[in-house]
Amino acid sequence: MSTHPERHNPLESDAYNALRHVIDPEIGENIVDLGLVYGITAAEEVVEIRLTMTSMACPMGEMIIDDVMAALSSALPKEVEANIRLVWDPLWTPEMISTEARDRLGWK
Numbered sequence: 001m002s003t004h005p006e007r008h009n010p011l012e013s014d015a016y017n018a019l020r021h022v023i024d025p026e027i028g029e030n031i032v033d034l035g036l037v038y039g040i041t042a043a044e045e046v047v048e049i050r051l052t053m054t055s056m057a058c059p060m061g062e063m064i065i066d067d068v069m070a071a072l073s074s075a076l077p078k079e080v081e082a083n084i085r086l087v088w089d090p091l092w093t094p095e096m097i098s099t100e101a102r103d104r105l106g107w108k
Contacts, residue, residue: 011042011080015049018075022067025060029105031068035096038087047076048083052092061086 038050
C-alpha cells in the first residue's frame with residue numbers, strides 16, 4: 001500500500017502532508033504511514049478525508065480526530081472546509097503500515 005500517493009490536486013497534497021504530522025499516540029507513528037488515511041478527495045472548497053482507527057474501540061480516536069482537524073485547519077486555506085468520514089470498511093490491519101514505518105518501528 002502506497003502511503004505517498006501522487007496527487008494532482010494541491011489541496012489533496014496539502015492535506016496529506018498535514019496528516020503526516022498527526023501522530024497516533026499509542027504507536028508513535030503518523031496516521032498516513034500507519035495506513036489510517038483511506039483517502040482524500042478535494043472538490044472546489046471542500047476536502048473530504050476518509051479515516052479509520054486501529055480498532056473500533058480505539059481510546060484515542062477522538063483525540064486523533066481533533067489533531068487531524070487542527071492539522072488541516074493550519075494547512076488548508078481558510079475558505080476550505082474539511083470533512084472527516086470515519087470508516088470501518090475495510091477494517092484496519094497491521095499489514096496496512098508502510099514499509100518505512102515498519103522499519104522505524106523495528107517490525108519485519
